Amino acid sequence: MTARPAPPQAPPPGLFITFEGGEGAGKSTQLARLARTLREAGRTVVTTREPGGTERAEEIRAALLSGIAKPYGPFAEALLFAAARIDHVDRLIRPALRVGEIVLCDRFADSTRAYQGAAGGVDPGTLRALERAAVGGTRPDLTLILDLPPESGLARARARAAEAGAGADAPDRFEAEALAFHARLRAGFLSIAEAEPARCAVIDAGAGPDAVEAAIRAVVAARLPGLLPAEPAPETASRDDAA
Template identity: 60%
Template sequence: MAGLFITFEGGEGGGKSTHVGRLVQTLERRGIAAIATREPGGTPTAEAIRDVILSGAVAPLGAAAEALMFSAARIDHLDKKIRPALAQGKVVVCDRFADSTRAYQGALGNLDPKFIRELERVTVGDTRPDLTIILDVPAATGLARASARRASAPVDRFEAENESFHAALRQCFLDIAAAEPERCVVIDATQPPDAVEASIWSKVSQRLAAAGLLDKTPVAPKPVRKSSKRKEARRS
């Protein structure tokens, strides 16, 4: 039985990592097998590539080289983790995926859309997300959240970009959502986290029901959120 592939997208500090974690907890409480993963990364090889990309070492090579590095990581991630989990009928919840390459390297890196489309076809093939949740916040809000979370740690390659880059990034994700309304859902992530979580669950539960994956067994009680705070504060 095929599982369900859900991706979270959007700019920095929208709450992607927070809600990937919360969604997987909710699915597990409902007895639905699920894994949380992230891009770039998700496998040892892809995490090694992540470190190189986020260090900024690839940036001087240009957007095309960065897109190729992200794609190399994605090939390993899909082959070793995402496809096997989907084949086992699991729900795969991924923090960023190919839409981030379209937005960061494609649109903002001024790459030819044909190159990005072809790269995505070769890399992703048929394993396209069933549902993409775009957490939408104004750039200033997302950057302020990301900076509060980061505390004194240094900014990474993309956090170091200015606010106009992040405002353009927000628009790229909204454009992707407008172009593929069947796959993408835009959620107002300026709401408090519990309200964002409820909006996400409303969309995810519809898709699970349509895929015959919504379990009818009793739901385990929610854990106390305080214990997961440290985990949620960690960046992915």
């Protein structure tokens, strides 16, 4: 009797890693560095951002960062972020995870909790309802919160804009907020990390980019074993040898 061929196996589920933090914390830089490391290790990586990531969501991003929705208040902005997130999750994030890819996202639902919630004053219960509608069960496996005093982050953001050249030095909708807003924002992200320690890891973003990258690699290696290539054992000298 001829044996039946084994049914094709479903690909392993992908992994979803998000980068969060205030303005100028270095999320985009560190996301690109982790993506490069993973690709060099043979992983298939999708990099994306919020708001954005899909054509429709990028259109909403442009409107939000221009400040066009600001007069309608933080709740209206939260609705727009949720609309962008629904398209992003449906069209990009879920399909990538379904085929076993690693998705690295610059901001996700925690940013809405922090910006429109902790800093903007929208009721947490309302935001939770929006989040359920937008993401369902598509939650990050790991969230890296890059923490930086707001004064330092805003200075970095201004320097970055100046380096980008003429026409790029005007702060966007959220960079232009007062320092007190950014202080509430930082507290909001730290509160999220405290409430969900199994998912979130706080990274000191005040160090240089290489040190921050090393800290992120250490967290990823510890939280998601086998994802990164093994680090070579460091060569150490005893105190007597160094004398």
